[in-house]
Amino acid sequence: MTDKISFLKQAPAVFCAGGVTLHPMKENKYDQEGFFAAYSRFPRSERGLAAAGEWHRLRRLFPSTGGKRVLDIGCGFGWHCAYAAGQGAAYVLGTDISGKMLAEARRRNPHPVIEYRRRAMEELEFPDGSFDVVVSSLAFHYTPAYGELCCRIYRWLTPGGELLFSVEHPVFTAEGRQQWAETVDGGTVWPVDNYFTEGPREAEFLGHTVIKYHRTLTTYTETLLQAGFIITAIEEPRPELPSPEIPEQMRDELRRPMMLIVAARKPADAQC
Amino acid sequence: MTDKISFLKQAPAVFCAGGVTLHPMKENKYDQEGFFAAYSRFPRSERGLAAAGEWHRLRRLFPSTGGKRVLDIGCGFGWHCAYAAGQGAAYVLGTDISGKMLAEARRRNPHPVIEYRRRAMEELEFPDGSFDVVVSSLAFHYTPAYGELCCRIYRWLTPGGELLFSVEHPVFTAEGRQQWAETVDGGTVWPVDNYFTEGPREAEFLGHTVIKYHRTLTTYTETLLQAGFIITAIEEPRPELPSPEIPEQMRDELRRPMMLIVAARKPADAQC
Numbered sequence: 288m289t290d291k292i293s294f295l296k297q298a299p300a301v302f303c304a305g306g307v308t309l310h311p312m313k314e315n316k317y318d319q320e321g322f323f324a325a326y327s328r329f330p331r332s333e334r335g336l337a338a339a340g341e342w343h344r345l346r347r348l349f350p351s352t353g354g355k356r357v358l359d360i361g362c363g364f365g366w367h368c369a370y371a372a373g374q375g376a377a378y379v380l381g382t383d384i385s386g387k388m389l390a391e392a393r394r395r396n397p398h399p400v401i402e403y404r405r406r407a408m409e410e411l412e413f414p415d416g417s418f419d420v421v422v423s424s425l426a427f428h429y430t431p432a433y434g435e436l437c438c439r440i441y442r443w444l445t446p447g448g449e450l451l452f453s454v455e456h457p458v459f460t461a462e463g464r465q466q467w468a469e470t471v472d473g474g475t476v477w478p479v480d481n482y483f484t485e486g487p488r489e490a491e492f493l494g495h496t497v498i499k500y501h502r503t504l505t506t507y508t509e510t511l512l513q514a515g516f517i518i519t520a521i522e523e524p525r526p527e528l529p530s531p532e533i534p535e536q537m538r539d540e541l542r543r544p545m546m547l548i549v550a551a552r553k554p555a556d557a558q559c
Numbered sequence: 560m561t562d563k564i565s566f567l568k569q570a571p572a573v574f575c576a577g578g579v580t581l582h583p584m585k586e587n588k589y590d591q592e593g594f595f596a597a598y599s600r601f602p603r604s605e606r607g608l609a610a611a612g613e614w615h616r617l618r619r620l621f622p623s624t625g626g627k628r629v630l631d632i633g634c635g636f637g638w639h640c641a642y643a644a645g646q647g648a649a650y651v652l653g654t655d656i657s658g659k660m661l662a663e664a665r666r667r668n669p670h671p672v673i674e675y676r677r678r679a680m681e682e683l684e685f686p687d688g689s690f691d692v693v694v695s696s697l698a699f700h701y702t703p704a705y706g707e708l709c710c711r712i713y714r715w716l717t718p719g720g721e722l723l724f725s726v727e728h729p730v731f732t733a734e735g736r737q738q739w740a741e742t743v744d745g746g747t748v749w750p751v752d753n754y755f756t757e758g759p760r761e762a763e764f765l766g767h768t769v770i771k772y773h774r775t776l777t778t779y780t781e782t783l784l785q786a787g788f789i790i791t792a793i794e795e796p797r798p799e800l801p802s803p804e805i806p807e808q809m810r811d812e813l814r815r816p817m818m819l820i821v822a823a824r825k826p827a828d829a830q831c
Contacts (some may be wrong), residue, residue: 390651458730458751461815468748471741477729478740478748483797484814503816504776508793521780525755541755543733544775 290355314429315408317385318457323357323491327391335366335395340537341453341524341546345424348520348550352376355419358443360408360436361426361454365392365401371397380418382406394432406439408436415559416445423452425546428460429434431487433506437514450516456523456544460501463488467539477543504547511551520550570738585679586701586820589635589657597765599663607638607667613725613818614794617696620792620822622721624648627691630715632680632708632724633698636672637664643694646748652690654678680708687831688717695724697818700732700771705778709786719827722788728795728816732773735760739811751813756769773777779821788823 303526314374316322316334330338336346353375359368362381378400381512383389384407394405408423427433441452459465461482479535485506511518523544526533533541588594598690602610604626608618625647631640634653643651650672655661656679664675680695681704693712699705733754740750757778759770783790794815800804805813 385812407757423654458754462748468740468750471743476734476740476748476750476752477754478742479751479815480748482730482749482815483795483811503795504793505795508790518780518793520784520795521776521790523755523775523777541753543754545750 308346313384313409314405314498315384317383318387318494320496322493322495323385323387325495329493332364332367335364336370339366339424340526340540341548343527344522344524345451345453346370346550348451348522348548349374349422350420350451350550351381356380357419357420357422358382358413358418360411360421360423360440361429362392362403363388363424365389365396365403367422367424368392368401368403369396369398371420372400372452376400376420378402380404382408382411386409408432411439413443415442417446418444419445421448421450421452425453425455427452428454428502431500433500433502434510437516439511441514441516441553442559444553446553446557448553449519450511450553451548453475453524453546453548454507455499456547457482457502457504457507458543459545460488460490463490463501465490465492506539507547507549511549515553515557516551517554518549518551524548524549562825568569578601581619585681586770587656587679588767589649589655590659591767594767595657595659595763597767601765603638607636608642611638611696611796611811613820615799616794616796616820617725619640620724620794620820621646621694622692622822624651624692627695628652628689629692630654630685630690632683632695632712633701633818634664634675635660635696635698637661637668637675638662639694639696640673640675641670643692644672647693648672650674652676654680654683656680657780678736679702683711685715687714689715691717691720693720693722693724695728697725699724700726700774703772705772706782709788713786713788714831716825718825718829720825721791722783722823722825723820725796725818725820726779727771728819729754729774729776729779730815731817732760732762732771735762735773737762737764746795779819783821783823787825787829790821790823790824792820792822794821804830 308502336342352371357371357379359381362383364367365381368379368381381403387403389403389405462478462480467475472537485502488501489496512547524546526537608614624643626649629643629648631653634640634655637653640651640653653675658677661675661677680702722782734750734752741748757774760773761768796818798809799810
C-alpha cells in the first residue's frame with residue numbers, strides 16, 4: 288500500500304479513475320462451517336450492537352439516516368442495517384461476501400427498506416451518487432484494495448454524503464499474531480513490529496487462521512484525504528467506565544487500542 | 560486528557576474560551592548543562608533539517624510562508640524558523656523555554672525577519688489573528704496542556720491559517736520507557752501498554768530522565784477537530800529508501816512509528 292500512497296500523491300486522478308483492476312483475493316472465511324459456527328456464538332453476533340464494545344462510540348458518530356440511502360459494506364448479521372433502517376432510512380443495502388451471514392441477517396434483521404445482497408466488497412458497482420451514507424464495521428481490514436474502495440465510495444456518495452467505518456487498529460494488526468507478548472522480565476506487552484510493512488497478516492481468530500491486511504494510520508487517513516474526503520472524526524474506542532469499575536477481563540482493553548473508527552464526508556460542493 | 564476530551568465534546572465553547580487555567584508544569588530540561596551538551600551533539604542539532612529523519616515529509620507539508628507571519632513553538636536551534644524565513648516569510652517568531660537553545664538559535668540561524676523569544680509554550684499570549692502559520696517540531700509532547708494550546712493556536716491564526724506539528728507517536732510514548740522489549744522467545748518487539756492512560760511518562764533521553772506526555776491518537780486529532788480545525792494531513796514519517804537500501808541502523812525505523820505529523824487548517828470562513 289505504501290507504493291500506492293506514493294503513487295496516489297503523484298496522480299490521484301488517474302488512481303481514482305474508473306476501470307481500476309482490483310486485487311483478485313477475496314477470502315470468504317465466514318462461509319466455512321466451523322468458522323461460521325464459532326462466529327455465531329460471539330456476543331456481538333447473538334445480541335447485536337449492545338454487545339459490541341465499540342458501539343457506544345460508533346453510534347455517536349453514526350450519520351443521520353432519515354430519508355437517506357444507506358450502504359453497509361460487510362454487513363454481517365445486519366445489525367447496522369437494522370439500526371439505519373430504524374432511524375428512518377429510505378433504503379438500506381447490506382452487502383457481504385458470505386451467504387451464511389446474509390441468511391442470518393435476513394432472519395434476524397429483516398426490514399421493509401433493507402435489501403441484503405451477496406457481493407465481495409471488491410466487486411461492488413454502483414452509479415455515481417447512489418448513496419447518502421456508507422458505513423462499514425470491521426470489514427476493510429479484510430480487503431487488500433482499501434485505496435480503490437475509498438475512491439469508489441467517494442464516487443458512490445452524493446456531495447455532502449458521509450462515510451463511517453471501523454477497522455482493527457494498526458497497532459493491533461502490525462505484528463500479526465494479535466496476541467500479548469511475554470517479556471523476559473515476566474510481564475506482557477502488546478507487540479508492535481513491522482509497522483511500515485503493509486500487507487497480509489495471518490492471525491488466529493476463533494480457532495482458525497484468518498488473513499487480515501495491516502495498514503498504517505497514514506494509509507487509512509491519507510488515502511481518504513487524497514480521494515477527496517474531509518475527515519470529521521478519528522477515534523479509538525475504549526471502555527467508557529471509570530477504571531476501577533472496568534471488569535477484570537476488560538482491563539487489557541485500556542492497554543492497547545484494538546479498533547480505529549474514522550468518519551469522513553464528501554464535500555458538499557464536490558463536482559463529481 | 561481523556562476527561563478533557565469528554566468535556567470538550569459537551570462544551571467546546573467553554574473549553575476554548577479565554578481565561579483557561581493552564582497546568583503549572585513547565586519543564587526546562589534543555590537549560591541543564593549536561594543535557595544541553597548532549598542535545599547539541601545530535602546530528603539534527605549540528606546539521607539542521609537535512610539530518611532530521613522526518614524532514615522529507617515535514618517539508619512537503621510545510622505551509623507556504625511567502626509574505627506571512629509565522630510562529631514556531633518550541634523552536635530549539637531555529638532550523639524551522641530559518642526555513643520559513645528563507646521561503647519568504649514576512650515575520651517569524653521562534654519561541655522556546657530554553658535560553659541556551661535560543662542563544663544557539665541566534666548564533667546559527669539569525670535572519671532579519673526572525674525574532675527569538677524565551678517563553679514556555681503554556682505562557683504564550685497573542686492577540687487573535689496574529690499569525691498565518693504556526694509550526695511546532697517535536698515539542699507538544701512536553702506539555703500537559705495540549706488541549707488548551709490547540710484552542711489558543713486556533714485563535715492566534717487568521718481564518719485560513721495553517722498549523723503543522725510533529726510529536727512523538729502515541730505508539731512511541733504509550734509504554735513509557737521508549738526501549739525495545741525483549742520477549743521470552745528471544746526476539747524484540749516495540750512494547751505498547753497503558754495506551755489509554757494518558758499523562759506523564761519518564762523516559763531516558765540522552766542519558767537523562769525526561770518527562771513527556773503520552774496522548775492517544777484520538778486526543779491528538781479530536782482535540783483539533785473540536786477546536787474547529789480541518790485536518791489536512793496525518794502522517795507517520797518513515798525511511799523513504801527501498802528496504803534493501805536502508806542502512807542497518809535505520810531498519811528498526813520500519814518496525815514501529817516514532818513520529819506523528821499533523822497538518823490542520825482554520826476554516827477560511829471562520830468567524831473568530
